[in-house]
Amino acid sequence: MAPASVLARATAQAELCHIWEATYEASRAQPGSVAKKRPSGEWADYARALGANIQRRRVDLGLSQEQVAYAAGLSRYTFQKFEKGESMPGAPANPSLRNIMAICQVLGLTLDELVPKGWPDLRVGRV
Incomplete structure (x- = not known):
């Protein structure tokens, strides 16, 4: 792979990680969110x-x-x-x-x- 395409792929992966982390943190902050909700009781x-x-x-x-x-x-x-x-x-x-x-x-x-x-x-x- 050419250096430019490696850099582009790494940048895209970093952006996806950032989006996932932001989504995960937002779901944890909301009461009753799917990420925190576990069946119980x-x-x-x-x-x-x-x-x-x-x-x-x-x-x-x-x-x-x-x-x-x-x-x-x-x-x-x-x-x-x-x-x-x-x-x-x-x-x-x-x-x-x-x-x-x-x-x-x-x-x-x-x-x-x-x-x-x-x-x-x-x-x-x-x-």
Whole structure:
């Protein structure tokens, strides 16, 4: 690469880094922003209940965590975290709809049958 194009690329990368840092800092400064918002409280209880439902059905079918995980296109580790209801210690799991649908298909359930009744109120500011 010519020196001028290397300089142009470095300048563009520096500008992108600056924009990202400014966006990140702005999101941290706003209460309830996406960057600071982590599921907790009611969601933590709900994630544990979902995990218990998954585990109960898996055990009833006589399947291992590994069998369900791989059939659903997940790693065993990820599936274990879903069953436990945690993504890391102290942080509730937040599986994607795609992952929950895949688990439902492997376990022979509909979303309604797997997902606990009584959804938590997830609205920001609870309208």
